[in-house]
Amino acid sequence: MGNILSINNISKAYGTIQALKSVSFDVPEGSVFGILGPNGSGKTTLLGIILDILKSDNGSYSWFDGIQHDEARRRIGSLLETPNFYHYMSATDNLNIAASIKQHGKGDILNVLEKVNLSQRKDSKFRTYSLGMKQRLAIASALLGSPKVLVFDEPTNGLDPVGIAEIRGLIQRLNAEGYTIIMASHLLDEVEKVCTHVAILKQGNLLLSGPVNEVLSSDDQIEISASDVSLLQQIISAMPGIHQVKQQNGNLLLSASSNIHPALVNEYCNAKGITLSHLLLKKKSLETKFMELTNN
Amino acid sequence: MSLLSIEWLKVKKYITFWVLLSLFCVFLLIWNLSISGGFLTIGKGAPNIFGGTKTYDQIWSTICFYSSHFVIFISILVVILTTNEYQFKTNRQNVIDGWQRLQFYHAKWMVILVLSVGVTLFAAINGVIMGNMEHAAFSNIGLNSIKLFWLFILTVNYLGFAYTLSLLLKRSGIAIALLLLYYMIIETIIHSIFFFKYQWFVGDMFLPLQSSDELLRQPAMEQIIAMMKDKPDIPSYAYALASCGWIAFYYILGRWRMVKSDW
Known part of the structure; x- marks a missing residue:
């Protein structure tokens, strides 16, 4: 199996703070790849760069052996930090926009809403959703078009125990369905259960990366x-x-x-x-x- | 067109969008009808100094001048539409979902162009309504209709200015406050200093909004300025070129910002 993502010497500074220092690793196809690190270690910055939200100072990355980045993003389902939707629109209308940008048909919308148990609230405005429902809608959006890869940035951030359990179960189900998952996480116990590979960051440095078995053996x-x-x-x-x-x-x-x-x-x-x-x-x-x- | 169709999905259920558009249309129509109906005067029985409405030549001057003042409504709408994206972080989501940064940028420019065409068409419809009410000769409808084109350029300029402010400031409150402050106070002062103190008439070209305002002067003021001594006869197309220069400047500045900065 090839690599879904290759990261080569990526560095990023915010003024005098070096957020990432020449980070390199590969994410193999079919893996569940955990990016771990304490707050401020550079996880979200790294995900922001590979999703073209942030600009790196140095280094490069390539998705799917080097296809255009925007085309690659259309093949990836992503949830970066908080769910980002138009507050005045319903779940269906919001997913309609995401599906149009991803150049997928609208046929998938009901299916993904069903998957995250939101079909009964599909016509409710986004601003009326609880935090857990917002997270689930973001995951539904990520699932549009059945992407090969899912990128999740701390998907249980700010959720109550019930919400955490909901998201936890969903991620495990997706993993079982064969999705490649890249996950920056506070969910160390879940990561330990499902990750095949791991990269650990601290203050912008990559401490180690590789298969979990090798890292821990x-x-x-x-x-x-x-x-x-x-x-x-x-x-x-x-x-x-x-x-x-x-x-x-x-x-x-x-x-x-x-x-x-x-x-x-x-x-x-x-x-x-x-x-x-x-x-x-x-x-x-x-x-x-x-x-x-x-x-x- | 796919960019525009996605922008349409964003606004078609946005109540603020329809309210502001409706306010623009209703109040501009009321204002124009009040002029042609003779309700707007400076006193009972006083002459109408708001502009002539008897011929299409006069109608286009009057309608386009007053329409240009209502364009600020649409400018505020552009600020709201743009800063909403930053507030909801949907600008990031659009890119995460697969748009290039420039596609996001160009999509809003397309909205600006469509709104500008809409404003121009609405002004034209107002003109035809006014012409019918005043029994103006329809065969002269083309006279001075260049003013409609100047209104289009002015609208693109105003909306482009509002868009650029929004991209730079990202917060609706600050962007709207600065837009209004600049439009009503700052540029008026600078324009007055150029015009009256230094009589540097070309200076208006170096003011982003005033360069377009000079295309559509108040009809009565146009005659006064024409009689001024030492006032060089600067043709309208020069102001039009200056306005286009400003529009190009906004585009380049915004593009640079979109491509280079973190979102």
């Missing part, structure tokens, strides 16, 4: 326990490939080389005459990794 930990924890600690510390052993809540937490699996640990302990009463592979969560990388 070296940080797995194994938690074990036995009736005699002191003896277990003494024995396991001597096992080749174990770098560190820490006691934690009556268990031992092992940091190990990537080739050390729970089965090997169990086998080793058995061979030394110790029966494990607890054995657990603990993958370091994306959130933990994110917090460590961004020093929060």
Whole structure:
């Protein structure tokens, strides 16, 4: 599979503040790509640049192997920051404008409104919508014409728990339907569940990017326990490939080389005459990794 | 045409758009009918100094001059239509959905041209109504009808000025206030300084709106100015060219702003 989007050395400054510093990465086709970073890290600026709302100072980007940017945007469904619609118009009328600009027919409008559960309010004015409904309308607009790629910028920003759950469910459904999703997010737990790839930004710097499995693989930990924890600690510390052993809540937490699996640990302990009463592979969560990388 | 059809989708259900257009049409018609009906005088039984309405030659001068004063209504409408896009951030959404930045820019220029044609046509209809009421000879309808073309240029100039202000300021309140302040106060003062203090008559060409106002003078004032000593005879087409120069300047400035700046 090729790349949907290639970003090459993009930099952007607002006066003396460097918002992005030579950021480069590729978004593979079919991936769910999370762009993560704390507030002010440059996520929205980056999305603004690749959607031609903002101008980069340096660098370039290409969609779909280099087609015209405006043509590419017509093939992409995007929700950048807040939903942007004409307040005095209904959902249907607003989507009619979006469909006309995207050069799609109007036939899709009812379908996408149905998808986001807004068909009953399709004739209500946008200004009468709740924030959650506005977000859902923005997603409906993004879905017009069944685009190959969806770009979402913090789609649950400002929503109440019910609204967050609605959007969360919708994104998971879209992912299951095969959309490529690029998502700048505060939704670390969702990103962890659905992302295949991730890029982490901090103060305009790209800290890392790549497949989630690779990014997190070296940080797995194994938690074990036995009736005699002191003896277990003494024995396991001597096992080749174990770098560190820490006691934690009556268990031992092992940091190990990537080739050390729970089965090997169990086998080793058995061979030394110790029966494990607890054995657990603990993958370091994306959130933990994110917090460590961004020093929060 | 697809740009214009999308702009039509934006305005066709916008009540403010229809209210302002209606105000323009109704009050301009009332004003014009009041002149031809003899209601507008400077006292009971006083002569009408608002302009002649007996022949088409006079009618076009009168109608186009007063229509030019009502164009400010439409200028405010252009400010509202443009700054709405910034307020709702729909300018960004239009680009995100697939328009090029210049398509957004040109779409509004097309609206300006359509509105200007509309204003000119409405003034022409007013003229024909007035001509019928006054039993003016229809065979002379072409006399002085160049004034209608000057009205078209003036309208494009005013609306282009309002559009440029809106693009630069982005907020409706500030843009409308500055538009009115400039139109009613600032340019009037500068024009008076050029005209009366320094008698630098060509200076009007360097004033964006006044350069077009000079195309359509108050009919009575036109005769007074014609009698002034030392007043060089600057032909109307020179003011028309100056107005077109200003329109080109707005276009280039706005285009540069659209392409280069963040949205």
